[in-house]
Amino acid sequence: MSNATAQTAGAWTQVDEKVRRRILSHTPEMMVVEVEFQPGGYGPPHAHPHLQSTYVKSGSFDFTISGEMRTIGEGDSIVVPSNAVHSCQSASGGGLIDVFAPAREDFLTP
Template identity: 70%
Template sequence: MSTIVETPGDWTQVDASTRRRILTHSPEMMVVEVEFQPGGCGPAHSHPHLQATYVRQGVFDFTIAGRTRRVTAGDSLVVPSNAVHFCESATGGTLIDIFTPAREDFL
């Protein structure tokens, strides 16, 4: 099996304080970098994908299924499939999100 290394995709502006880019993907998995300005918020949503998030830098308040947790650089978390979740950036920062399967709506 060979390893495929991709160049990150172009940035997509999600809203005034948030942007994302796909780092790599296959049908089974997707890795996405998300940058937030201070106070930036990912609105409440859910999706059928299992999501793992790694905090590259910054401080974020994540609410998953009604439970809020503060995470900082080096922390990670898992969002179960179909769980309503959102986050707010206290400082601005960067998240690395991994989805399985890939988020077709991001392509």
């Protein structure tokens, strides 16, 4: 018997004027989040204890992880280690699917 549960995507949360996100599904152990960037959207440098995997749904993104910059495009993915300082920017705009383990509790509170 499976413990998996289907969930409906949550409401969009406006992060800033060019970035918004919504939780697609989550359990305490894992969270899937969709993030949309308008052209010029920027995720400033930050770190968190969660392991993060990011899949580029559309567009192109410049990721900097622990001081190393890498450009990834549609269909590419990247893993951000726990506690690594990272940021991303999209000149063209686009969409990401982020997976966090464990879930980002801070995304669940208003």
